[in-house]
Amino acid sequence: GQQVMQIPQYQHVQEGEDFTTYCNSSTTLSNIQWYKQRPGGHPVFLIQLVKSGEVKKQKRLTFQFGEAKKNSSLHITATQTTDVGTYFCAGHGTASKLTFGTGTRLQVTL
Amino acid sequence: EAGVAQSPRYKIIEKRQSVAFWCNPISGHATLYWYQQILGQGPKLLIQFQNNGVVDDSQLPKDRFSAERLKGVDSTLKIQPAKLEDSAVYLCASSSVRKPFNAFFGQGTRLTVV
Numbered sequence: 001g002q003q004v005m006q007i008p009q010y011q012h013v014q015e016g017e018d019f020t021t022y023c024n025s026s027t028t029l030s031n032i033q034w035y036k037q038r039p040g041g042h043p044v045f046l047i048q049l050v051k052s053g054e055v056k057k058q059k060r061l062t063f064q065f066g067e068a069k070k071n072s073s074l075h076i077t078a079t080q081t082t083d084v085g086t087y088f089c090a091g092h093g094t095a096s097k098l099t100f101g102t103g104t105r106l107q108v109t110l
Numbered sequence: 111e112a113g114v115a116q117s118p119r120y121k122i123i124e125k126r127q128s129v130a131f132w133c134n135p136i137s138g139h140a141t142l143y144w145y146q147q148i149l150g151q152g153p154k155l156l157i158q159f160q161n162n163g164v165v166d167d168s169q170l171p172k173d174r175f176s177a178e179r180l181k182g183v184d185s186t187l188k189i190q191p192a193k194l195e196d197s198a199v200y201l202c203a204s205s206s207v208r209k210p211f212n213a214f215f216g217q218g219t220r221l222t223v224v
Contacts, residue, residue, distance in 0.1 A: 001168060006152075033212055042201060043153065045212040088152055090213075097166040098143060098205075098213060100152040 002027045002093040004101040012107040019079050021104035023072040023089035030092045032065050032072040037103075038085045079108045112136065114216035116202050122222045128190035131219045135183070135204030141165075143213060144177055144187050145201040153201055159185065160207075192223045 003026040013019055023032065031050045035043035047056055049065035049072065056063045062075045072089055089101040115134040123129050135142050140161050145153035156175065158165040161182035170177065174193070179185040189196055199220050203213035 004152075031211070033210075035213075042215040042218055043203075043213075045214070048210040048212055092211065096141075096160075097155065097158060099155060100145070103152045 002097065002099050004089060004091060004099050006087075006089060006101040006104050008104055009102070010105045010107070012109070013079050015081060015108055015110050016078050019076040019083070019106055021074050021087050021089075021106075023074075023101050025070045025091055025093070025099075027093050028069050030069075032069075033090045033098075034063060034072075034074055035088045035090060035100075036085050037088065041085075043088055043100075076106075079106070081108050081110065084108050114202055114204055114214055116200075116216035116219055118219055119217060120220050120222075122224060123192055125194055125223050126191040128188065129192055129221065130189075131187045131200050131202070131221075133185045133187070133202030133216060135185070135202070136206075136214055138206065139204035139214070140182070140207045141205045141211075142179055142185050143201075143203040143205075144185070145203065146198045147201055147218070148198045156187070189221075192221075194223050197221055197223045 006023050033048045034046040037043045052069050053067050054065045060077045064073045086103045086105045088103045117132050142159045144156045147153045156170045157167040157177045159179045162179045177187045199218040201218045203215045205213045
């Protein structure tokens, strides 16, 4: 079945440092979505990318969708303590099934 | 607009007992998902409905889990009998059939099986 892996599993940075998480799917995706889950909370939608090679920015966050539509990345510039949480990618593969990645937990300290 | 409603928020049961979770999606959302999230892991899709039809239930342990979405609105997820490894947060989500198809999640039900 479709599998979506993310690396790293966990990253601890100091405030102001950059952060990147990578997402890889075993199958081609029709789109890739990114979610953020705060500790004790539920996943909250951040953005969706649809086109091959697409890049989108949201303030300090940059999202990329790979050319083969099987991988994606999220880069945060100059992290802040408010960025703490777990970041999940999720994609629609065959049969419109929405599969979530394994997640990357980000910890930011002053 | 009102969000996805789930109940109960917390449930503690003994193994071999049964339990049911309820979800009311955002009004007008045709797609409804049930995910199981074990602590420290990503949400695992148990079942996905489009209206009242099943799109995918390949990861639903059908010997003990069942779900229904009568009338294409509310949904219930049942576990019978529960096992210790079923301890997790059960998340319900819904999405529109219009772009961007993103899922809106409820607060989840935290199940502890002892």
